[in-house]
Amino acid sequence: MTIQTTPYPAYYGPRAAGLLRLRAEGYRGAAEELRAELAATERYFTAAFERVDESSSTRDRIRDLAKRPTRRIGA
Amino acid sequence: MPVFDYSPAVAADPEVYRIHAREESYPNSAAEKAEIKRVDDAIFDRVRIYENSLVDTSQALIERGVVLTKDATNIERAVREEIKYELDSSRVDLKSAAERYTALRSRAEEQIDALERVAREAEWWAEKANDPYAAYRALVVRYPALSKKY
Numbered sequence: 181m182t183i184q185t186t187p188y189p190a191y192y193g194p195r196a197a198g199l200l201r202l203r204a205e206g207y208r209g210a211a212e213e214l215r216a217e218l219a220a221t222e223r224y225f226t227a228a229f230e231r232v233d234e235s236s237s238t239r240d241r242i243r244d245l246a247k248r249p250t251r252r253i254g255a
Numbered sequence: 256m257p258v259f260d261y262s263p264a265v266a267a268d269p270e271v272y273r274i275h276a277r278e279e280s281y282p283n284s285a286a287e288k289a290e291i292k293r294v295d296d297a298i299f300d301r302v303r304i305y306e307n308s309l310v311d312t313s314q315a316l317i318e319r320g321v322v323l324t325k326d327a328t329n330i331e332r333a334v335r336e337e338i339k340y341e342l343d344s345s346r347v348d349l350k351s352a353a354e355r356y357t358a359l360r361s362r363a364e365e366q367i368d369a370l371e372r373v374a375r376e377a378e379w380w381a382e383k384a385n386d387p388y389a390a391y392r393a394l395v396v397r398y399p400a401l402s403k404k405y
Contacts, residue, residue: 188388197385
């Protein structure tokens with residue numbers, strides 16, 4: 181026959197464990213939010229780079245055109 | 256007055272002492288009850304000390320987590336307000352924004368690592384705190400020198 185012992189009457193341990201698990205989720209959530217904010221900021225950078233590339237290429241084309249000698253049709 | 260000498264040489268596991276106390280033969284039921292209670296109380300007192308230390312560790316960990324979470328919120332706000340909003344403007348100085356973002360990103364990555372580390376630590380301690388008796392047994396079985404006469 182297996183001898184049964186009485187269970188240890190835990191006080192605050194299981195409550196602390198519950199709180200720790202809850203907090204652990206919160207820490208992971210905070211890490212995820214921060215990671216998401218970095219990813220979003222990098223998307224903003226991509227958009228800003230594209231805007232700059234577009235406007236600089238337009239400016240470059242205007243400047244190139246302005247430097248060329250004037251050629252009129254029929255001249 | 257202990258009836259038996261539960262020497263640590265017998266076993267480190269407190270459960271073994273408790274079973275041993277129950278398996279012994281006694282002159283009468285009063286002596287049996289008294290001895291089982293004595294052994295249980297002695298072991299539970301030791302587990303209680305360990306349980307309290309687990310609770311203290313949990314509180315310290317939670318306090319550390321509060322500071323880390325607050326710092327993470329501040330970095331997140333700085334990234335959003337100092338970089339992201341500025342990138343929306345057509346007059347943004349991209350070089351300066353990139354420099355500031357690189358510094359903030361490095362801080363953010365450190366913070367992410369610290370948060371994930373504290374989360375893993377919290378889960379590790381939670382497992383112990385959830386069942387202090389099992390955690391104490393595992394500890395003394397692993398380090399028998401911690402086990403004393405009950």
